Amino acid sequence: MGFRVDVAGLTVRYRGGGNAPALADVSFTLEAGQVCGLFGREGAGKSTLLATLAAYRRPSAGTVRVAGEDPYENPRLMSQTCLVDRAGGLAVDESTTIREVFELIELLRPGWDKAYADALVELFELPLRAKVRELARSRRAALAVTIGLASRARLTMFDEPHLDLDLTDQLAFYRELRAETRDRQRTVILVGGIGAAATAALADASGSQRGGPADEAASPDDLLDQIVVLRRGRLVAAAPAANLRRVGTELTGLADAVTAFLASAFGDAPTVLADRRLGRLRSVVVVGSLPADRAAEATAAGIDVGPVPTRDFVSYLIDDRQRAGEAREHSS
Amino acid sequence: MTGSHQPRPGEGRLSAGSPRPGPNDRQGGEGGQPHASASLPPAGQITATAARTRTADGKGAVRRAGGPGSPPSLVNASIVTTVGTLIWVGLLWLALAAIFGIVLGIVAVAGSLDSSLWQSGFSGWQRIVMFAAGYTMTSAFGPILIGNGVTRSRLAGAATVTMVVLALVGGLFVALGYTLEGLVFSALDWPQELRGGQRVDGISDIVRLGFAHVGLFTCYFAAGRLVGIARGALGPDEFVLLIPPALIPPAVAELFLIHDLAGLPLIGQVNLDWVPSSWAVGLLVSLAAAAVATVIAHPASRAITLPIGRQPG
Numbered sequence: 001m002g003f004r005v006d007v008a009g010l011t012v013r014y015r016g017g018g019n020a021p022a023l024a025d026v027s028f029t030l031e032a033g034q035v036c037g038l039f040g041r042e043g044a045g046k047s048t049l050l051a052t053l054a055a056y057r058r059p060s061a062g063t064v065r066v067a068g069e070d071p072y073e074n075p076r077l078m079s080q081t082c083l084v085d086r087a088g089g090l091a092v093d094e095s096t097t098i099r100e101v102f103e104l105i106e107l108l109r110p111g112w113d114k115a116y117a118d119a120l121v122e123l124f125e126l127p128l129r130a131k132v133r134e135l136a137r138s139r140r141a142a143l144a145v146t147i148g149l150a151s152r153a154r155l156t157m158f159d160e161p162h163l164d165l166d167l168t169d170q171l172a173f174y175r176e177l178r179a180e181t182r183d184r185q186r187t188v189i190l191v192g193g194i195g196a197a198a199t200a201a202l203a204d205a206s207g208s209q210r211g212g213p214a215d216e217a218a219s220p221d222d223l224l225d226q227i228v229v230l231r232r233g234r235l236v237a238a239a240p241a242a243n244l245r246r247v248g249t250e251l252t253g254l255a256d257a258v259t260a261f262l263a264s265a266f267g268d269a270p271t272v273l274a275d276r277r278l279g280r281l282r283s284v285v286v287v288g289s290l291p292a293d294r295a296a297e298a299t300a301a302g303i304d305v306g307p308v309p310t311r312d313f314v315s316y317l318i319d320d321r322q323r324a325g326e327a328r329e330h331s332s
Numbered sequence: 333m334t335g336s337h338q339p340r341p342g343e344g345r346l347s348a349g350s351p352r353p354g355p356n357d358r359q360g361g362e363g364g365q366p367h368a369s370a371s372l373p374p375a376g377q378i379t380a381t382a383a384r385t386r387t388a389d390g391k392g393a394v395r396r397a398g399g400p401g402s403p404p405s406l407v408n409a410s411i412v413t414t415v416g417t418l419i420w421v422g423l424l425w426l427a428l429a430a431i432f433g434i435v436l437g438i439v440a441v442a443g444s445l446d447s448s449l450w451q452s453g454f455s456g457w458q459r460i461v462m463f464a465a466g467y468t469m470t471s472a473f474g475p476i477l478i479g480n481g482v483t484r485s486r487l488a489g490a491a492t493v494t495m496v497v498l499a500l501v502g503g504l505f506v507a508l509g510y511t512l513e514g515l516v517f518s519a520l521d522w523p524q525e526l527r528g529g530q531r532v533d534g535i536s537d538i539v540r541l542g543f544a545h546v547g548l549f550t551c552y553f554a555a556g557r558l559v560g561i562a563r564g565a566l567g568p569d570e571f572v573l574l575i576p577p578a579l580i581p582p583a584v585a586e587l588f589l590i591h592d593l594a595g596l597p598l599i600g601q602v603n604l605d606w607v608p609s610s611w612a613v614g615l616l617v618s619l620a621a622a623a624v625a626t627v628i629a630h631p632a633s634r635a636i637t638l639p640i641g642r643q644p645g
Contacts (some may be wrong), residue, residue: 091475
């Protein structure tokens with residue numbers, strides 16, 4: 001079983017970082033065995049949050065608890081926590097070969113599964129004799145995710161290496177991660193969630209298999225139990241993914257019709273996450289769901305009503321420019 | 333599955349040693365999809381492969397780092413820091429030995445010497461190498477070990493082991509250099525004298541020099557380590573203030589071993605008659621200084637922050 005994570009009022013300030021903290025009063029809980037998608041733009045504080053969970057640094061204020069304990073200098077928790085990033089997450093000398101990297105980890109990681117690592121090496125076609133500096137970005141990413149998976153750490157965090165994988169490897173990673181979390185109940189934090197390309201590919205696969213048990217293997221959204229969104233060091237959202245999937249509604253239609261319907265259905269001040277225009281058409285993403293009768297009313301008015309995919313919803317939360325209407329799309 | 337991916341108790345089938353279940357999982361994402369997934373192994377297949385491999389002999393996977401719940405041992409952490417240091421220091425020493433042999437050969441053929449070439453050109457600055465090695469305990473090995481779940485406390489223990497090993501091997505290396513030089517100088521009837529005029533005469537002097545260098549190297553390593561910890565804990569600016577106190581151990585060693593090493597240009601310049609001339613005393617004082625530095629280093633290591641982004645305040 002993975003570790004439960006409790007973050008309460010977490011604040012991290014940097015030396016020379018001015019008044020703005022890297023993280024400010026962040027609180028959320030991740031149950032043991034859950035998979036969390038951590039989202040935010042660059043500088044949002046994602047890596048700082050993970051570094052604190054991995055005991056790379058102390059919080060400036062607030063508390064971090066992993067399995068109910070402070071992970072900092074906690075040998076039991078640290079040895080069962082693994083954080084990998086796009087660089088491979090090891091800080092080894094670039095002249096080190098992949099084989100040597102694995103030998104090094106085998107010495108240090110109590111849960112390291114060599115047989116699994118060997119299998120992953122084959123899966124991702126990692127050249128064991130290659131030096132780390134010789135690896136292309138996708139191979140380096142493959143090395144990082146191999147380390148993360150084969151560490152069998154009870155809290156495993158992927159700080160975006162999976163986003164650099166080739167599509168084929170992303171899909172393979174997704175499947176392995178899914179098997180690991182289901183069969184070993186590891187707690188996993190995925191920065192950026194599943195890559196966009198993999199999401200699309202898996203969504204296609206899921207769509208063609210809907211209605212059958214194969215859904216379980218292919219639906220991308222199912223992997224994430226919890227979603228945490230950071231913006232400029234502050235928590236924007238922390239909620240079960242299933243809840244977020246129901247939160248947003250997208251209305252698309254003629255601009256006048258959408259405007260009128262918005263006012264009638266959501267009042268004078270709806271929470272608009274995105275507002276895009278294309279010629280006479282307007283597409284608005286609002287927080288909230290429509291009851292069936294209002295949805296039918298919208299359809300009668302020529303407005304398409306649909307749910308917002310989790311990834312899109314999260315991207316709206318992350319990017320406040322869209323909320324302000326700065327990202328409106330105009331036909332040229 | 334349409335709900336969230338909640339773990340289900342009793343599904344740890346891999347740990348139970350059974351093959352990966354679920355033909356649906358195995359076929360997930362394939363089934364004629366236009367993506368590259370058609371070439372992939374079935375979902376979770378390699379997880380199953382690993383599990384079968386692990387359970388086939390009934391002994392479980394290779395876990396040299398200890399059991400799944402136990403942190404890595406001091407031995408393993410020390411192997412990483414010590415071998416990792418000896419790799420680059422050893423290569424440096426090999427190169428140094430080769431160059432020394434070449435230079436000594438050239439001088440033997442083309443000229444003559446009346447003082448130790450090994451001291452003036454080769455062994456003297458090894459103290460700086462030791463300082464650098466101590467510094468890398470935090471700057472290089474800190475991220476590797478802490479990033480792999482090793483506590484700072486264990487890192488500190490491993491660094492201490494490395495300090496002892498490296499000082500002993502370094503002292504041996506220096507002694508071997510003096511021995512080789514002594515053989516050549518003796519054959520050519522040249523005096524093997526140190527910078528301060530002390531003559532290296534016989535194996536006892538070489539042993540004395542070796543031990544003196546053990547003390548010296550220990551202190552320089554300890555100083556480099558303290559500086560590395562200060563930088564790792566305080567960041568790239570504030571740590572500068574702690575450099576002077578960190579240099580106390582090597583200063584002590586240079587002072588109390590000056591009669592044996594004559595390594596600094598102080599001898600003959602200032603009155604050092606009050607310094608005990610016994611090399612054993614010098615060695616003990618040096619080791620005591622290094623021990624104090626090590627005692628300080630262990631708790632101070634707990635404040636090391638890994639260099640991810642900027643230093644926290």
